[in-house]
Amino acid sequence: MTAFTSPAKPVLRDAAGRDAGGSRNAKVPPVTELAARLRKELEGDVLFDNASRGRYSTDASIYQITPVGVVIPRHQRDLELAVDIARDAGVPMLARGGGTSQCGQTVGEALIIDASRWLNQVVEFDPEARTVVVEPGVVLDHLNAWLKPHGLWYPVDVSTAAQCTLGGMAGNNSCGSRSIHYGNMVHNVLGIDALLADGYQASFSFVDELAPGSREMQLAEAVRRIAGREQQRIREHFPKVMRRVAGYNLDIFDCQNPLPYDLDGRANLAHLLVGSEGSLAVTRRLKLKLSPLPEHKVLGVVNFPTFYQAMDMTQHIVPLAPTAVELVDHTMIELAMENPAFRPVIETALIGSPAAVLLVEFSGTNRDQLLEQLERLSELMADLGLPGSVVDMPDAKAQKALWDVRKAGLNIMMSMKGDGKPVSFIEDCAVPLEHLAEYTERLTDVFHRHGTEGTWYAHASVGTLHVRPILDLRHGGAAKMRAIAEEAAALVRDYKGAYSGEHGDGICRGEWVAWQFGDAINDAFREIKGLFDPGNLMNPGKIVDTPKMDDEHLFRFPPTYQTIPLTPVLDWSPWNVTRDPLTGEQSAPGTGRDVTGGLASAVEMCNNNGHCRKFDAGTMCPSYRITRDEQHLTRGRANTLRLVLSGQLGREGLASDEVKEALDLCVSCKGCKRDCPTGVDMARIKIEARAARVARDGVALRERLIAELPRLAPTLKHLAPVTKVIERLPWLAGTIKRGLGLAEQRALPLVTDNYLQRVRSCAASAEAGQREVVLFVDTFNNYMEGSNAEAAHRVLEAAGYRVVFSKGPDKRPLCCGRTYLAAGQVERARAEAKRTLETLIPYVERGVAIVGLEPSCLLTMRDEFLGYGMEEAAQKLAEACLLFEEFLVREQEAGHLTLALNSLPQSRVLLHGHCHQKAFDAVRPVEKVLSWIPGLEVETINSSCCGMAGSFGYEREHYDASIKMAEAALLPAVREAGDALIVADGTSCRHQIRDGAEREALHVARVLAQALA
Structure with missing residues (x-):
């Protein structure tokens, strides 16, 4: 192989043009040859452009370091070649999964090797032995979904289970909410196949199973000698808590360890790689130990009037043998209440306004026994002076919803607006349970002395609380971070805890490894690094010889960070x-x-x-x-x-x-x-x-035509016969569509109606006591599918409402302006919004609801209108705007609605929610109104976007992507629906279903109209 000529340690700029020391004059090495060789020999993606490198320069930490380049190997051979080529080039390499590390483990001046896209296969499975072999890019949730039919799961259930990979979890020695019962990652890994820096394909497993004289046995014996030499220091300095993931697991050979890595105490060399953050080898495969799925789970949510009580009483709850005890503090509760997806969930768990809650889970095979444990939990809390503080959740669906909120805890905390953010650097400190309350109280005092507050959540059961002080790293936050870290470290030492209890070392805690273990063991770690990676090419700067945690040159938002001046078109x-x-x-x-x-x-x-x-x-x-x-x-x-x-x-x-x-x-x-x-x-x-x-x-012709659709519609109605003739002539239709940049596979939209023109005479005065409603008929339901507006009109009148149709002062139909927004013509959209607002606000001020049919149009008035700077009037309109089904549910719950419905010939309906309905939690009202029809079973498709997305699916360059989105879930479900009704409120969604599955989908208004008595 021809070696790539480069310095032994490349000097690279980060995305701001700085080298590792902050200089903006550093020279970038000639990586062109490296990129060319990778592209020539690999089948996967090779990304060396600035934007791609920038996207991989960060993870979920506060750091940013631009990599040399990015490789996304398509298969194991690509992985081997990437390691060989990087080694020949003298370029460091950094294996990466989901990029969710919170300490900076997956950023560095290296060739990033992203295993998440293709190296994600289950290689072997033995249900009898309860083991599975996977590639490093397998996502935890995907593995558990695959295992579920076999009654098994991989129980290291971290909060990022939907996106983190098993390779990354092993690199960090991840733990999860239920580690008190199942242990950490290191307790559940049986073997690791890995590539060493020199290309050797190693297989690490139990030491007594390694072949005599093999490379693996030689490494095991060398590590055993180091461990033996440092045995006394290991026993003195390694924290005696389960949650400690710092440094290398040098105590794997110590059978007197009070927390053995395997039940029978056998040493496993793979456990040295667990928690090594990719600094020793690149993982190819992992052999994992599985556990039986719990048959039943129950959840008790304990509400506490003070945070201190929650911490203090955890030690009394743990002896009840729960599988998890998780904290949600007052800050997280408040932020969750602000999120429309989380608010209805968190409300079910609260009694009054608690300062904190603990989620206490029991699981097992006997449901009655679990319910008894819930009772004992309530009795315990009463004995401790908090009677009536437990909300019982025996229902699995309610439990899952609340666990999903808890899993999102960190990200909820990060939803604070402004420069100050909760910063991760001491969040994983673990202390014995008996000291937990005092530790949190003293640490809170530390925060207050430095003029800040901390956000708390996580694993109370094992004494690990994720705490993030709120700091502004752009303006003096780095100095505060250092001071708080030093004081927190002293507290951890007082309580004989672990400074790094779950999320690893990376950059933010790497320099504290020597503090935790002492210089002698830190030197031993350096010695181990040299055994496995003598050239220091595997994720250098992690575990040993790490940078300073507060090196501002490595921050994503350093003090020199500035945004370029620009004037937005919306109000931010x-x-x-x-x-x-x-x-x-x-x-x-x-x-x-x-x-x-x-x-x-x-x-x-x-x-x-x-x-x-x-x-x-x-x-x-x-x-x-x-x-x-x-x-x-x-x-x-x-x-x-x-x-x-x-x-x-x-x-x-x-x-x-x-x-x-x-x-x-x-x-x-x-x-x-x-x-x-x-x-x-x-x-x-x-x-x-x-x-x-x-x-x-400027605006291209295609986008201009789409943007002007509301104005052109009356003219296009007269051209509908011509459009039909064109569609019958494929060569002509193809030529026109190609010229406009439209997909030839799509039929041109037909404008065949003008419903508002047909109902102009329906403006009679309301009868005495009759309630009034404005039906906002959008462009699509007016000109293309007037039957939807007609059906909604019928249903509202049948329910006893006087229906009003309004036009603007220029006599044109009202418009939300969304087509202009899609074309980037914000001022035109703003003008439409102003016209609509001026027309509707008199109704709003009289308390009349504005009811719409098309989600993207109606919800534009609830969302985008608020960004135009129209202030109070826009807010009033937004509060008055309701989708058709939302209005019906609101009126029914208020006792105003009487709607007699008959059963339909169909007994089942398949519902697809429009994306914007999902975004505003407006799918449930559709489900509810459909459930009013006698004998009708409602099933909602677990689908993402239909892929049409307004004009997106019509655009020639996006047609394939549009169909792939639809085929992910929606179209297969529709094809398998049999004689069920298909319901979709979105115009685009109905068109996609018609084109892709040749089925007619109905607006919910038409279904209700069919069922009118």
């Missing part, structure tokens, strides 16, 4: 705030430091937690589901935007090609607005980016 002032860490009070909008008026702060809400990487539940992120590409992910887009807005990817701003490419497959589904725990609203940010592009380049 709610994000441009400062927050007092102690009082929680926020300043008035506009007083923050964001020169983009809050836009950059909105982008920076992404903390890189990777929650958007899930793709087997929820709504986001549809483009990632079909590509598995970091670029087409909410996190990847947010990182691209952050780098652009801070000038780290040039000075073109939002009009740059990097932004255009990153947002190319964003369908503005608003799934991130709802599902992202920090509330990143990529759909709204995309409006800004599109507007910037339009301001620079």
